[in-house]
Amino acid sequence: MKFERYGIGIAKGLTVTMRNLLRRRITTQYPEQRLTVSRRTRGNELVWSKEKCTGCATCAKTCPQGVIHIVTSPGEENSYEVEEFEVDTGYCISCGLCVEACPYDALYMSYAFELARYRRGELVLSRNDMLIENKQASAYFRPEISETLPEQELLIDRKE
Ligand code: SF4
Ligand code: SF4
Known part of the structure; x- marks a missing residue:
């Protein structure tokens, strides 16, 4: 069995601690401090435009989880009125x-x-929870809005 001299392990550990004590921080005190995430992030919510939506339900048919619930009624000029638009973000x-x-x-x-x-x-x-007027949409699959969004913040780029 190999024995190390008493205290060598502690000295090694302290060396690592001291080395990292003087380094620039690479963590942030979440949730008090937050970084701006990528413009193309895929968050936990959907953002919905009532003006653009035609009620075609393509999104609901595409969803592999089946969590989009849409109810429509006949509208004017061969269009649909979206009565309900719900997403179960739990799934x-x-x-x-x-x-x-x-x-x-x-x-x-x-x-x-x-x-x-x-x-x-x-x-x-509900549809009101997702209205684009109240929520910040990301540029995921929508590069056209990318320029209007804040740039991603990385800890490595911080000056302090
Ligand atoms: S029902 Fe869904 S796929 Fe159709 S326009 Fe509205 S959001 Fe888009
Ligand atoms: S799981 Fe369904 S609702 Fe969620 S992002 Fe995918 S397609 Fe959209």
Whole structure:
């Protein structure tokens, strides 16, 4: 059996501690401090444009989880009125397929990533919860809005 001299292990450990003590920090004090995430992030929510949506339900048919629920009624000039538009984010896997499939560019991924809730039912988002007027859409699959979004912040680029 090999024995090391007493204290060598502690000295080695302290050397590592001292070396890292003087280094620039590579962590942040979340949730007090937050970094701006990538413009193309796929958040936990969807953002929906009432004006652009035609109620075609392509997004609901594309969703592999079957979590988009749409109810429409006949509207004017051969169109649909969207009565209900709900997404159960408890089962959503943020794959983005619904956004990619929407033929009218009415769906976006969001920046949201803090969606823990006490009750299961609160994870079901209604159309009002997803309105583009109230939510920040990300540029995932929508490069045309990329320039309007804040640049991603990386700890490595920080000066302090
Ligand atoms: S992101 Fe994926 S799982 Fe979530 S609603 Fe859209 S298609 Fe369904
Ligand atoms: S695919 Fe787009 S336009 Fe069609 S119902 Fe879904 S969000 Fe609306």
